[in-house]
Amino acid sequence: MDSNQDWSECLIFLGHSGHREHIAEPLYNEIVKRMRYPAPGTIFFESSLTSEIPSDAIDACRIAVLLISPKFLRSERPMRELQLLVERSQDTSMLTMYPIFYDINAIDEHLESESAVLEKWGPIWSKFGEDVDIETWAQYLVEMRKASWDVLNPNNVGETKLYVAATKIVMKLPRDLQPELVHTHTHTHTHTHIHTHVCI
Numbered sequence: 001m002d003s004n005q006d007w008s009e010c011l012i013f014l015g016h017s018g019h020r021e022h023i024a025e026p027l028y029n030e031i032v033k034r035m036r037y038p039a040p041g042t043i044f045f046e047s048s049l050t051s052e053i054p055s056d057a058i059d060a061c062r063i064a065v066l067l068i069s070p071k072f073l074r075s076e077r078p079m080r081e082l083q084l085l086v087e088r089s090q091d092t093s094m095l096t097m098y099p100i101f102y103d104i105n106a107i108d109e110h111l112e113s114e115s116a117v118l119e120k121w122g123p124i125w126s127k128f129g130e131d132v133d134i135e136t137w138a139q140y141l142v143e144m145r146k147a148s149w150d151v152l153n154p155n156n157v158g159e160t161k162l163y164v165a166a167t168k169i170v171m172k173l174p175r176d177l178q179p180e181l182v183h184t185h186t187h188t189h190t191h192t193h194i195h196t197h198v199c200i
Helices: 021-035 055-060 075-092 114-128 134-146 158-171
Strands: 012-015 063-068 095-103 150-152
Touching: 012 075, 021 063, 021 158, 055 075, 055 114, 063 075, 063 134, 075 095, 075 114, 075 134, 095 134, 114 134, 150 158
Parallel strands: 012 063, 063 095, 095 150
Antiparallel strands: none
16 A cells, blocks of 8 residues: 555544454455546555554544454554444534444454453553553444444455445445445345344
């Protein structure tokens, strides 16, 4: 990815841990296909994460897709991105959060409450710096779990499931910003409410 890319027109932010490229990159490719001809700078995605948080993409994006996995929760940059995105979504109706939980069976029991989150990941997060408010991170993570749009099973992520997820993501853009979608024979439902938990 070009480090000089202008992200002021970013529409979709795809965040992940850097350890799940075999899931994140195919999802990114499906989003690109659904958007047909996305303009440069409209979809933020890095296959290999750098240490720098892309603040311009975070400030501009309209959909924040977070692929939350066990590795995500142990990684500093993705968790800092989650905090920045959640806080921006609280300040504006211009941003929709779209959390996708990956390999949920490995972590679901630790996401039921803020205390469970802190017991599991608090000691790890505390090592990221004195500026990290682990209680806030726990709160945001529980909120993301309750609002999760999709759950992806590592043993059952096929082209159709990624197509469905990508289509729902693109259709969440404001209508005036939705590009001309690629239409195929696959049918999806696009009227899902924010607190609906969908397993695909």
